[in-house]
Amino acid sequence: KAGVTQTPRYLIKTRGQQVTLSCSPISGHRSVSWYQQTPGQGLQFLFEYFSETQRNKGNFPGRFSGRQFSNSRSEMNVSTLELGDSALYLCASSLDSFGDTQYFGPGTRLTVL
């Protein structure tokens, strides 16, 4: 079974731009969570989607948003990019919504100049 895939793997943007990242979960998995990983803050939860609905949200500004499609694929969007948004953005998928094992994708490395 194919793992979690994320596209693109690397991205360079400038301040003020917006960016969309994509995640395809493991086949049959319905929950997708997004995390931001930085050297300064570690791994921090952004939000979780299950059946096209946001179930949980972390403590990030409204510039960070996401959505999930009927096939469970998910996208996250960051608007008005700031230098501090440079990070590895990780997507994780789970079979169901509550306390299931999460499997991570390789991440998208975003650099904001």
Next chain:
Amino acid sequence: GESVGLHLPTLSVQEGDNSIINCAYSNSASDYFIWYKQESGKGPQFIIDIRSNMDKRQGQRVTVLLNKTVKHLSLQIAATQPGDSAVYFCAENLNTGNQFYFGTGTSLTVIP
């Protein structure tokens, strides 16, 4: 300004020795825990998990111990190999969804 990174605990072990990586979790209501391994340039890889109704779980070469009294998790790796060199994270879940809280990680270096 200068960015300050998280202070990552480090552990160096000789190849073939056993490794023990510790983690203090934050919430006494957490009921599901996962250990992940992250190699440079890759996403976290699932190693082993444990639910709060257990205090020990074993996998292939790995054992996780859970002490709920002191909110402590440990990961034991038997016969550590060079391929085990990575950063190891513990993650806790409150069973309110799939929101996991991650520890700062421990960097394991295996000396051949």
